Amino acid sequence: MRITTCTVGLFFILLTCAAPACTESSGASPSSTSTGASSGGGGEGGGEGGAAGEGAGGGSASSSSSGGQGGAGGPKSCDGTFATWCGNGVYCDAPEGTCPGGGVLGTCTPKPKDCAGESMAITCGCNGQVYINACEAYRSGVDVGLQDACQAPAEPFACGPVLCENGTEYCERLNSSYRCKPLPAACQSPDAMCGCLNDVLCVAAPGLPECLKDADGHFFVTCIVTE
Numbered sequence: 284m285r286i287t288t289c290t291v292g293l294f295f296i297l298l299t300c301a302a303p304a305c306t307e308s309s310g311a312s313p314s315s316t317s318t319g320a321s322s323g324g325g326g327e328g329g330g331e332g333g334a335a336g337e338g339a340g341g342g343s344a345s346s347s348s349s350g351g352q353g354g355a356g357g358p359k360s361c362d363g364t365f366a367t368w369c370g371n372g373v374y375c376d377a378p379e380g381t382c383p384g385g386g387v388l389g390t391c392t393p394k395p396k397d398c399a400g401e402s403m404a405i406t407c408g409c410n411g412q413v414y415i416n417a418c419e420a421y422r423s424g425v426d427v428g429l430q431d432a433c434q435a436p437a438e439p440f441a442c443g444p445v446l447c448e449n450g451t452e453y454c455e456r457l458n459s460s461y462r463c464k465p466l467p468a469a470c471q472s473p474d475a476m477c478g479c480l481n482d483v484l485c486v487a488a489p490g491l492p493e494c495l496k497d498a499d500g501h502f503f504v505t506c507i508v509t510e
Contacts, residue, residue: 358390363409363426374424382409382428395422398444405446407433412445412462419444423460440501453480453502470502480504 361367361375363383369375369391377389398418406417408425413435420427423444439446442454443461450471452463470479477494485492485506493505 358392360388361391362388374421375426376421377409377426377428380429382426384409389426392421394424398422405433405435406430410462413439414444415441415446416444440499442503447501449499449501453504455485455504455506457485457506458508466502473500477502 359367359369361369361383363375363377367375372394373391374394375383375389376392377383377387381387383389395418398416401416401418404416406414406420406427407430408414408420408423409428410425412420412425413433414420414423414425414427417427436446436448436452438449440449440454441447442463443456445454445461445463447454447463451466453466453470455462455464464483467479467483469475475496477496480494480502484494484504491507493507495503497503
């Protein structure tokens with residue numbers, strides 16, 4: 284009985300002594316914490332790497348922006364031909380007193396949006412048409428050249444901003460562009476009607492044309508663009 288009691292007491296003593304060892308063993312968990320801290324440090328490193336990547340991305344954006352600014356360039360050159368056509372809302376403006384073409388270059392310039400208030404000043408356009416003033420020529424997409432020999436028709440009638448010769452020309456409108464065209468001989472008699480223009484109506488534009496003869500005997504043709 285004594286032996287058993289001692290044995291049990293010794294077992295409890297050994298168990299009590301073993302407990303701190305278990306505590307010390309379980310104290311190894313801080314190393315896990317330390318490892319976690321190291322992992323956290325790695326995360327910070329990754330964050331720094333990411334920041335560096337963002338910096339590099341910013342550099343790319345800056346380069347792209349610089350490229351965009353460089354691509355702006357100056358005014359586009361033109362010579363009045365289709366190959367250097369300026370586009371809608373723009374006309375080819377050559378140096379003063381000249382017309383684009385034949386080696387003369389101009390620059391693509393925005394058309395005036397309105398010519399209200401401009402006074403009458405007979406102006407010859409580079410397309411051979413006579414305008415009521417230079418602003419209307421520019422608004423029609425036409426530059427004006429040297430005006431020394433420019434004369435108004437002897438008996439003019441208005442064709443939009445253009446002046447046509449009564450009895451020898453008719454007015455043709457294509458979109459927003461007006462021009463005077465030679466009147467066929469068959470149309471020059473007082474009783475002639477629009478049918479006299481059938482062979483020449485809107486030959487450069489598809490669609491059915493419209494023709495009107497006013498009370499003064501002037502023919503007005505509108506070319507309808509369907510394509």
